Amino acid sequence: MRQIYIQITVLMLVCLLFSLNETEVKSLAAEDSGAHNWQEYSTHVETVDVGTHEYTFWRNFIEHTGTCNISYKLKSVVYYCDVHDHTDAKIFHEETIHSEEHK
Ligand SMILES: [Zn+2]
Numbered sequence: 001m002r003q004i005y006i007q008i009t010v011l012m013l014v015c016l017l018f019s020l021n022e023t024e025v026k027s028l029a030a031e032d033s034g035a036h037n038w039q040e041y042s043t044h045v046e047t048v049d050v051g052t053h054e055y056t057f058w059r060n061f062i063e064h065t066g067t068c069n070i071s072y073k074l075k076s077v078v079y080y081c082d083v084h085d086h087t088d089a090k091i092f093h094e095e096t097i098h099s100e101e102h103k
């Protein structure tokens with residue numbers, strides 16, 4: 001039983017190495033056939049909550065503590081290169097948003 005398990009693992013590794021080699025060959029071939037022509041294919045903006053932090057403010061001469069939610073506005077862009085018919089994606093951090101107004 002153990003022997004079979006090891007054989008399967010080796011087989012998976014071989015498959016993995018083979019597929020890696022294949023992509024390497026493909027990307028090398030792409031490099032040879034000229035420069036990329038990356039063009040924006042689609043963009044997607046989303047807001048992701050990243051956590052909270054506390055801040056202090058004064059009201060009626062008393063110091064208060066408030067909680068503020070922080071979120072990141074992220075833009076993901078998919079690029080398409082028609083020279084080699086492949087895609088690439090990048091994520092941009094557009095801005096950090098604080099739910100509360102504070103200094
Ligand atoms: Zn390309």
Ligand SMILES: [Zn+2]
Nearest residue numbers: 068098099100
């Ligand atoms: Zn804040």
